[in-house]
Amino acid sequence: MSTKVRLLGSAVSHWGDDPWARGSWSLIGRHGSRADRIALGAPIDDRLRIVGEATHPTRAGMTHGAYEQGLAAAAWAADLGHRRVAVVGAGMAGLGAARTLHDLGRDILIWEARDRIGGRTAGVEVTGGTFDLGANWLQQYEENTLARLAERLGLTVVPTDFNDPLVFNGEPNPDGIEDDLRKRLAAAAPGTSVADVRREWLSEPAPWTRTQIRRLIDAEIVMDAGAPLDWLSAREGFEPGVGEGDRWIVGGYRLLTRHLAEGLKIHLNHPVSHVRVAADGVVLTGAGTTLQVDAAIVTAPLPVLAAGGITFDPPLPETHRTALSRLGAGRVEKVILRFDRRFWPEHGYYRIHGPTDTGVSEWLDATRADGTPTLVGLFAGAWLDEIWTGTDDEIAARAARIVRSVVPEIAG
Ligand SMILES: Cc1cc2nc3c(=O)[nH]c(=O)nc-3n(C[C@H](O)[C@H](O)[C@H](O)COP(=O)(O)OP(=O)(O)OC[C@H]3O[C@@H](n4cnc5c(N)ncnc54)[C@H](O)[C@@H]3O)c2cc1C
Incomplete structure (x- = not known):
């Protein structure tokens, strides 16, 4: 390994430990289905509604799903006809709701637990550039309402082909194996987990x-x-989104959230408890x-609600x-690495396998942000647990x- 390359700066996410997120995005457990997403988003007593990425039946786990x-x-x-509405949370869902009601002339107040807006979109400054520690991409670009907003604002967006990563320490997926996986997941009985499907598959490799x-x-x-x-x-845990024309925003999601928040009354450092x-x-x-x-729209993330972070009176319906x-x-974390020179081949998106079969990370080349060689890495699973310790x-x-x-x- 050459010693010439220097790490100029870095940033690391901690969504799993963040009390206002408690995870990265919502998922369907083995006993659940998309119907649970719809049930969670159903209005309560004409006065209360819970919404966010978790309540979108087909665009869950994504910013545009939350916004919609x-x-x-x-x-x-x-x-x-509610005139005075409180919005809990200033992420994409909360900002979308508040912006719309404000523009309709309603009296809106957002209570946000953190000292910033954006929720799980989170811009961070690293050696003079702004990068996203949360959401990076506008997914399902062609049908993405936030992509249309990005276009109206004249933002620069860069396509990423998730279906064609440059793979290190492993091989690209062999032809046909992904279709085999999808068929097995779709055929799984209700109540079956991905681990069950994997176990059976491994027994007949x-x-x-x-x-x-x-x-x-x-x-x-x-x-x-x-x-x-x-x-x-197994049937419902692998939801649509990735690999459908994704583009990342140069300058980060804050360019969208700041625009949406303009002129809104937002109380930061204001967690709602009841x-x-x-x-x-x-x-x-x-x-x-x-x-x-008159009414409240609660956009706190699903795990925050599940952990009783907000209590309701009367209790939420069954x-x-x-x-x-x-x-x-689940928990997917990010690391942003800025180097003094580019030492990796030009490709855009990379997959690095770990030393064991259950270690994987994926990497975006974000050098386009400002010209300084930059990699944004995503870690999950067993490898994440090993790497995310210490400072x-x-x-x-x-x-x-x-x-x-x-x-x-490569030669620098
Ligand atoms: C690492 C990572 C990468 C991702 N990548 C992408 C991507 O590339 N593309 C994509 O589309 N999506 C991506 N996502 C998902 C996307 O960020 C989320 O789906 C979306 O931002 C969720 O918006 P939301 O408004 O539903 O929730 P949030 O953004 O979480 O907003 C909820 C808000 O409620 C606040 N809050 C919580 N509790 C309280 C309380 N008690 N009182 C007051 N306020 C409270 C929170 O602080 C937060 O601001 C990623 C997420 C992560 C973590």
Whole structure:
């Protein structure tokens, strides 16, 4: 390994430990289905609605799904004639809801737990450039409402082909194996987990080797979900999104969230702890304050709600509680590495397999952001648990060593 390359700066995410996220994005557990997403988003008593990425039946786990759910909740509140509406959370769903209601002339107040807006879109400055520690891509680009907003704002977006990563320390997926996986998942009985499907598949490996099967599931499902495979639904856990024309935003998602938040009343550092629904309105309590409104739109992430981070009076209906227990979230974390020179081949997107069959990471070349050689790495599963220990500098140094040890260095 050459010693010439220097790491100029880095940033590391901690979505799994973040009390206002408790995971990366929502997933369907083995006893759940998309119907649970719809049930969770159903209005409660004409005064309360829970929405976010987790309540979109077909665009879950994505920013535009969250945003669209925010717009749907705004239309619901407006149709009911609510004048004064509180929005809990200033992520994509909350900003979508609040922006729409504000533009309709309603009185809106957002209570946000963190000291910033954006939720699981989170821009971070690293050695003079801005990068996303949360969402990076506008997925399903052609039918993505936020992509249309990005175009109206004149933002620069760069395509990524997730179906054609340059693979290091392993082989690309052999032809036909992905179709085989999809067929097996679709044919799985309700209540079956991805681990069940994998176990059966490994017992009859021909025509694929066990390593090919394990690495495929790691790359396609563990990397996409970050959840234990014995929890994740085989039939419903592998939802659409990735590989449908994804583009990342140069300058980051904050260019969209700042635009959406313009002119809105947002109270930062204001976690809501209790929501009481009465015949004449909704009372929110949090951070030593109470607020009475006509209706509330709650966009706190699913694991925050499932952990009782907000209590409800009366308690949430049985259908909502069942949905919360059948859905969950995984953990996918990011590292941003800025180098003094580019030592990896030009390709755009890379997959690096770990020393064992259950270690995988994927990497975006984000050099286009400002010309400084930059890699954005995503880790999930067993390898993540090994690497995400110690300080952020230690995690970043470990991740940089992985890249440098497997990527054949090109002349700088
Ligand atoms: C590492 C990572 C990579 C991702 N990559 C992509 C991608 O490339 N493309 C894509 O489309 N999606 C991606 N996603 C998913 C995407 O970020 C989310 O689906 C989307 O941002 C969720 O929006 P939301 O409004 O539903 O929730 P959030 O963004 O989580 O917003 C909820 C808000 O509620 C606040 N909150 C929580 N509890 C309380 C409380 N008690 N009181 C007040 N406020 C509270 C939170 O602080 C937060 O601001 C990624 C996510 C992660 C973590």
